[in-house]
Amino acid sequence: MKPSREMTAFMERLGHHFDDPALLSRALTHSSLSSPTRGDNQRLEFLGDRVLGLVMAEAVLAADERASEGQLAPRFNALVRKETCADVARQIDLGAAMRLGKSEMSAGGRRRVALLGDAMEAVIAAVYLDAGFVAARDLVLRLWGERIVSVEEDARDAKTALQEWAQARRMAPPRYEEVSRTGPDHAPVFRIRVSLDTGETAEAEAKAKRQAEQEAARDLLTRLG
DSSP, X not given: OOXXXXXXXXXXXXXXXXXXXXHHHHHTBOGGGOBTTBOOSHHHXXXXXXXXXXXXXXXXXXXXXXXXXXXXXXXXXXXXXXXXXXXXXXXXXXXXXOBOOHHHHHTTGGGOHHHHHHHHHHHHHHHHHHHOHHHHHHHHHHHHTHHHHTHHHHTSOHHHHHHHHHHHTTXXXXXXXXXXXXXXXXXXXXXXXXXXXXXXXXXXXXXXXXXXXXXXXXXXXXXXX
């Protein structure tokens, strides 16, 4: 297939030109626009998550040869979490190239963390299938860049830090509640809200409740300074 103008511009931003542009087209297609003749990016997202995981496991090991597994795990999780993938997606303006159905587009899908993160993983898989693991690894390391060496700060336990923040001010512990659960039963996405007695709140989405709680706590900590 001949890539569209939007796809060509995105390939420039991505830094990879596809021998098979159909792979990129699928990676950028959300399920809200899929059809029997035009697939979506869910299978590629599944593969891209695994490719990203291997690249980051190697990266955190290489970055600190003395770190224990207990130190490496939170760093790894911080680098592969959906919010980080979405940040990288924004860095290359992936949202502008996403192909969405009308309902998702009107709901602001091009800015949603879950959709951006999923699409970023799908793009990684598309590069892997188009040019192999080395090309995918080089792409990930280039796009994640300084995040890899500065991950220690992002890897801290945000829920514990927020609870300590509240206790230091003699406040009740933060409260977490499930706002919504979307997606199929085998792959749900949880939206969690954290709130303090003072009224400050933050929300986050993730495929696991605990991860969503951590991301919501991290977001609220950032707002609190």
